[in-house]
Amino acid sequence: MSADTLQHHLVQPYKSVVSKTSEEYKRNYEEWQPIVEELHERLEEATAEGKEKHIKLHKKRGQLLARERVDLLLDEDSPFLELCQLAGYGQEDMTLGGSVVGGIGLVCGVECMVIASVPTLAGGSMNEASVLKGGRLGQIIYENRLPVINLQQSGGANLEQQFKVFHRGGGGFRHQAILSKSAIPSCCVVFGSSTAGGAYTPGMSDCVIMVKKQAQVFLGGPPLVQMATGEVTDAESLGGADMHSRISGVSDQLAVDELDAIRKAREWVSHLNWEKKGKLPLRHLQASFEEPLYPADEILGVASANIRIPFDAMEVIARIVDGSRFSAFKPLYGVNLITGWAFIHGVPVGIIANNNVLFTAESNKATQFIQLCNMKNTPLLFLQNITGFMVGKRYEEDGIIKAGARFINAVSNSTVPAITIMMGASYGAGNYAMCGRSYNPRFLFSWPNSKCSVMGAEQLTGVLDLIMRQAAKRAGIDIDEETASGRKQMFQSLVESESDVYYTSARMLDDGIIDPRDTRTVLGFCLSVIYNEEVKGGNLYGVSRM
Template identity: 75%
Template sequence: MSISSIKDHLVPRHPTVINKASPEYKSNIEEWTKLLDQLKERLKEATSEGKEKSIALHKKRGQLSARERIELLLDEDSPFLEICPLAGYEQEHCTLGGSVVSGIGLVSGVLCAINANVPTMAGGAMNETTVLKVGRFQQIARENRLPVIVLTQSAGANLQQQFKVFHRGGGGFRNQALASKLGIPSCCVVFGSSTAGGAYTPGLSDYVIMIKKQAQVFLGGPPLVQMATGEIADAESLGGADMHSRISGVSDQLAIDEHDGIRKAREWISNINWERQGKLPERHLLGQYEEPFYDPNEILGIVSSNIRIPYDATEVIIRIVDGSRFTVFKPNYGVNLVCGWGFIQGIPVGILANNNVIFTQEANKATQFIQLCNIKNTPVLYFQNITGFMVGKRYEEEGIVKAGSRFINAVSNSKVPAITIMMGASYGAGNYAMSGRAYEPRFLFSWPNSRCSVMGPEQLTGVMDLVMRQGAKRAGIEIDEELASQRKAMFQMSVEAESDVYYTSSRLLDDGIIDPRDTRMVIGFCLEVVYNIKVEGGNIYGISRM
């Protein structure tokens, strides 16, 4: 009997109770169609690389766009997982995407982290969003041991945002140095100007390729040199590709044009003798795994676009895992939290998914399950749709604080890779317990319906109103009800705006917004990435208040 048939025999297909003919199912699909059309429109906007005039001038110089450079760099038919494409969305003084395109793809058969400046957006100058996005990109590359290729052409820091760029921006160079010490290889292809602080990007890279008569690297350009020293020099002799290839040695290869520079980068990757440290299961490598038995498209009918309407997370899980086979852990205990094991593209995973608020039983169950995943060296997936922990006198007496603390302790100290998907609400300490951004999962993606905040807008507004009234009563102040009502409405509008998924994604609180139907594909790719290093659990506990 084959491995596959043994697995099929031991792990039955999980049943479904979805009625595709129900009015609710059909209504959900209609609402999701609107949400996904909006997502497509905004992602399309994110692929734009600036004003038509700037792009036309760039092309006239015979230069490729940032996305064209990435496309040529990647292997044919390689996937490209773009990171934070909507960073900076609707933020004043910030370019959409932060004037950089970042992601992961195959180059000469090796999974690489790729970052390309977009020179047709403000000359590729770095703004606040750029700094944050590049920092996240470098964190992903370092944590997952990904070789880095940077395609550089940038005007340096946006001087109008010097305060927001300068102080944190230097951390990017430190990150390069730390990655080099860890033995993570890096290659920088310089296509145009790389000035001032930007000169350290190639300077700190393991390998540098410069494009002849295009690349220019210098700490100070001709005007600054003349002002500081009185010396007059043109840009090419001061920091051109030919000079750096023949005299300074900053350049390791001189490319005759952009296509040649990209070819040399691919050649370099093919010669670094790079091997992953983690061992992927044979069934994944050979593609010998089942697709879900239940259609992933059905997720749109199961999940309401309105996060107030509950759904059974198990119905989502069985449309993501291989063969729709899912082994549930403690099915009758702590039922508001679904825990269990399955496979995604042949890779074993442990899954935690919310069905409702977290009680003491759910917290205890999660803690034990995370420990088991660490013992089994199994990556953990967190599917968030959570309003938080249960509150009230009874639950405090039962020790919800202790149970919740043990849960958070386990999440914090878990050694195996974590991947988080926000599938709805993500409120309060529930966000923390389910491995929100602050808990540094390897990857975190959101669905377009999701919302993230300290609590729901109505609850938060109500709490603030109660606090205000109690304070006024203690001070003996009479409340102006009309003014209080106006302030309450304005505050609720503000909270709703700040919890919106596009607001949070714009500020890099996730790694991107994805179509729910693509969840399996995205997770599968991320799992392959995390296996670049050895997946290993261990003792996850410090002091805990039992």
């Protein structure tokens, strides 16, 4: 009997207890419809590449659009996991997506980060969203050891946002130098003008390809040169592709046109002799894993769209793991937290999922489970739907702070890669313990119903109102109820807007908002990506209040 057959024999599929004909299932499914429709509308909006007149002018010059360049670079039928699509959404002086298309796809069979500036959107110039998005993409490149291909045509920094762009933007060049030192290959294809800071992206790449009579790279364009030195020159002589290929040596390859440039970039990848450092299971490589017993579409019926209404995370797990098989760890202890092992697209994972608030038992259970996953070199998957740790006199006496500290200690010091999915609420220290953004998961995605803040808007507003009343009573001051009520409503509205998933995603507190039905597909791709680097656990022990 093979190991795979034995595993399937020992771990029985989870039997769903949800009826598709129940009123709860129907209500959930119905409530999800406008939420996922809004998501797809906004994601479609994020694919726009500027005003029609700018697009027409760009095409008139014989140039491809940014997304066309990406499509031609990727292998035919390659998946493309686009990241931070809604960066800058709804923010003044920002372009949607930061004038950058960024994501992971296959180039000559190699998983690569592809970053394309959008020249038809504010000239491809960088604003604050561009810088923050570039920083996050750079972190993903480094942590997951991904070759990177920059498709460059940018006007450089948006000078009206120089303060927001200049100080943090320089870190991108430092990051390129670190990538090179770490033997993570980079290629820059220059399709048009790349000025000032934009010149350092090709300047610091391992390989540079420039398009003849289109690409221009210089620290200062002809007007700046004339103003600074009195020298009069034209753009082609100053920094054209031909000059850089024949004289300066900044360019390594001179392409006759954009299609040739993309072909040369693919050729560069084909000669990398790239291999993953992590050893993916054979079942993943051969795509011989089982699909879940239950269709992904059922997630909309088993999970509540309303974060105030709890749902059983096990029903979601059964619809994302191979064969719906899940080996539970301590199923009768700390029952508000589900822990256990499964496979997703043939890759082993340790899953930690919330079913309710965290008590001491749940915290102790999670700490032990994270230790075991590190011993087994098994990646972690956090499925967040958490209002936080339990509060109250009894629980403080029971040592909830110590237990929570051990949980957070384990998450902080765990060295196996983690992926986090926000399925609903993500509040307070529960966000921290369940590997929120500040705990550096390799990838973090949100469902479109999720909300994230220090606590729920009603609870936070109520706490502040109570504190205000207690302070007024101590001071002997009468409260103007009408003013207090107005202030309370304004603050609650503010908290609700700031905890909204589109607000947090616009500020890159996640790597994107996904349709719940795409969760398994996204996880499978991310798990493959993290194995570009060795997956290895480590010692979790720091100071711990036992």
